[in-house]
Amino acid sequence: MSQNVAPTRGERRREITRRKLLDAGRALIGERGVAGLRIQEITELADVALGSFYNYFPAKEDLVEAVVAESLSSLAAATLPAEWDDADPAEVVAAANMRFVQLAGEDPEFARLVVNLVHADDLFLAATYPYARTALERGIDAGRFVVADIEVALTAIIGAALALIRELLAGRHKPGAELAFAGLVLASLGLNPREAAEVAAKAADRLQG
Known part of the structure; x- marks a missing residue:
């Protein structure tokens, strides 16, 4: 039977240093x-030796990708908050999709950073x-x-969400595209179009509340 092995002192120190670099990188990217x-x-803000950076990230771009991934x-974890545990699973899915697509309007700088990464x-x-x-x-069950x-x-839903964020950043859709997208997602999962639109609208109201 496998057992969890506590990290060694060296591993803990490496994780602390990596964490400092990530936090410093996030702060500077925001600025x-x-x-x-x-x-x-980055290393000055993290109080880490310049040469040590490359022990954790081969290049600046790797740190940027790690910051974005985190x-x-x-954001993904926040789409399933505990207070939504008893909500209609279809409403939760609609809200989650809208939250991500709304990145294009609410935080366009971060959204552009995401879509432009290799x-x-x-x-x-x-x-x-x-x-x-x-x-x-949850919805299937x-x-x-x-x-x-x-x-x-x-694959289809996640890929489409990212594609729509790109389109919104390029100005190719009118406001409210995230609501229409959420309805389309629910319809693709088996809800009839009318109910899908109603559930998406309910989720949008709950998000705004």
Whole structure:
């Protein structure tokens, strides 16, 4: 039987240093964006030796991707708050999709950072997948969704959300696109179009409340 092994002192110190670098990188990205980010400034703010940076990240871009991945994971986790545990699973899925798509309007700088990363699609999928799968499984178990292949459904929904964020940043959709998207997602999961639109509108009201 496998047992959890406590991290060694060295491993704990490495994790603390990595955490300092990530926090410093996040703060500097928020101040000046990626273009103005310098490794020396990151290490100075983190109080870490300049040469030590490369023990944790091969290049600046790797730290940026790690910061974005953490931010996306935190946002994804927030889409399934405890207070929504008793809510209609369809409403939860609608709200989660709207929260992500609204990034384009609420935090366009971060949204642009996400979509312009080399591995944007992989990062977005990895960060949102566990929470999206949980939300879909709840809906399936409750009889709200009819899904022939959950993996295909997740790939399609997550990929479409990222694509819509890109389109919104490019100004190709009118306000309210996130509501229409949430309704389309629910319809693809088995709700009739009218109910899908009603549930999406209810989720939008709850988010605003």
